[in-house]
Amino acid sequence: MTKLNRIVVVGASLAGLRAIQALRAENFAGDITLIGAENHAPYNRPPLSKSVLDGDDDITLPGAELLDSDWLRGRRATALSTVDRAVVLDDGSDVRFDGLVIATGARPRGFTTPPGGVHSLRTVDDALALRAELAAGPSHLTVIGGGFVGSEVASTARRQGIAVTLIDAGIHPMAATVGERAARWLARHHERHGVELVSGVRASGFDGESRVTAVRLNNGSAIPTSLVVAGTGVEPNTDWLRESGLKLDNGVVCTSSLFAAGESAIVAAGDVARWSHPLYGGALVRVEHWANANEQGAVAARNLLAGPEAAEDYSAVPSFATNVHGARIQIAGLPALGDAERVLIDDPAEDRLVVAFTARDVIVGAVAVNAPKELIRLKRAISARAAAAEIAA
Ligand SMILES: Cc1cc2nc3c(=O)[nH]c(=O)nc-3n(C[C@H](O)[C@H](O)[C@H](O)COP(=O)(O)OP(=O)(O)OC[C@H]3O[C@@H](n4cnc5c(N)ncnc54)[C@H](O)[C@@H]3O)c2cc1C
Structure with missing residues (x-):
């Protein structure tokens, strides 16, 4: 393991919180500082467009209650110096680090x-x-x-x-x-x-x-x-990194193990990270889904502790689920990378639809409406890089 004494996490939401929980679970004994632009404790965003609009206030993110005093709440990072290993804050002060997790998410366009x-x-x-x-x-x-x-x-x-x-x-x-x-x-x-x-x-x-x-x-x-x-989409919060020298291109460009390109003590996770995905031939992908931020925050933090040589690749199949007018819509993988789509189930009576997406005959993505079991099966097939012939309904 690389010896790190002070880790700074920028972005106090899902990915940042999971990073901190992972550092603690790994018994990291050094200092941790969390910097978050919002005044709220980390909370869950998916209910904001659903139950919250109906009057339900539960947006609890389990683990947020464990954050302690090393949390700079309502404070924005404005710059990063990779040479000095310092994050500059909006009051002009800076916070030194020898390990950094970038988890600044995205904002609406x-x-x-x-x-x-x-x-x-x-x-x-x-x-x-x-x-x-x-x-x-x-x-x-x-x-x-x-x-x-x-x-x-x-x-x-x-x-x-x-x-x-x-x-x-x-x-x-x-x-x-x-x-x-x-x-x-x-x-x-x-x-x-x-x-x-x-x-x-x-x-x-x-x-x-x-x-x-x-x-x-x-x-x-x-x-x-x-x-x-x-609801015109989001863009990654990388403005504060503009002068940092980090490679930015629709997010923080990262290796397959979530290290910022060319860096050995800076990782990124969640909506802001664009990493080389091993499952898709190393293509750079950025995923704006809850499950991605939830898992990546932890993996990025563990990799930071382990160092680039011992780090694990992040190769999870992207997945997303929502309810629209009572229908359960789920996506696995990256349908947009497909060069062909194949309808596996189309059952208007039951309002069920399952579509698989293949690229050069290998399954890369799936969409399921009211068909959760099919989605699980196809998610496994995506993970196994199954051939199109293996995914008949
Ligand atoms: C309304 C809504 C509904 C959603 N529904 C779903 C859903 O149904 N399913 C699903 O899978 N996903 C959904 N998502 C997406 C999911 O919530 C995000 O993928 C997830 O929140 C990403 O987490 P994150 O920690 O990477 O970034 P974010 O949650 O964006 O958090 C980043 C944090 O960093 C802070 N920050 C930014 N810049 C700075 C800075 N310079 N200094 C300090 N702090 C900074 C921000 O204020 C923010 O608190 C939804 C999102 C929204 C907004």
Whole structure:
């Protein structure tokens, strides 16, 4: 093991918390400092677009209660010096380290200076602000972007009886993530639940000064509305690393064992990490899913202690699950890497759909709707790099 006396973790959310828990589980005897920009204790984000909007306040992240005094809460890292091995904070002070975990996650890609009533959704404060607006009974909600967060908000709002329009730039929402067939199913599913879908257009701006009155579209039309949620994706929080010399390219570029490229005492984990995935021939991937941050935080911390020579590769199959209008949608692997998709189950009566994705005849991803057992089977096949012929329904 490399001798480390002081480890700094930047980002006090899921990946950062799991890193700290792993350091403790490994009996790391040195100092640990956690730096987190939010004022809240680490919490769970998935409920923010689901149960929290319905009034449930449980966003507990087990383990957060164990954080102690070496936690710089509400403090933002503004720069990193790899030469001095120091993280610079927003008050100008710095924190020295001999091991660093970068877990600064991602933030929404939003609109510059939108009028009131236009929301994005990343933090608990965002969710509480949106919840208050939904509770006030808006006449109409427009969701910009039909990714998972946008789809979940649309689903929650429909359940609350609110009229919803969902705008998406693709032919169908999420076609790039779940493939053509599952995206078509999702589009129909939204429509069956009363969501008005407007596809193949982009929001270009807003009408209304103090308060939004319409979303303007790039085809020249406008959608009158009284509330907007922008679910237009996220970008990794790497601004503070811009001058650090670390390799940045849609995230912190990392080796297969989560070390920042060219570094032996800096690791990254969670939404901010873009690592060389052993299962996909070393392709650089960045995954914005809970399970990834949950596992990577721990693996990155253990690897930091072990050093690059003894570190383990991070080769878990990416996985994601959500509920949209009552349907369980699960993804395993990376469907977007596929060059062909194959429908294994299409059962409209039971509302079940299973699609497998192959690249050069090897299974790389799967999407399942209301078919959890199939998803488990396909996840194993992805992990084993099974051939397309082995995955018949
Ligand atoms: C509304 C919503 C719903 C979701 N639903 C699902 C779901 O159903 N299933 C699923 O798999 N995933 C879901 N996710 C994604 C999942 O929550 C993320 O993948 C996970 O939170 C990533 O954890 P992280 O620790 O890497 O980053 P984050 O949770 O983004 O945390 C990063 C932390 O670092 C802090 N930070 C950033 N920059 C700095 C800085 N310079 N200095 C100090 N601190 C900094 C941030 O304030 C933040 O607290 C959802 C996310 C959202 C927002």
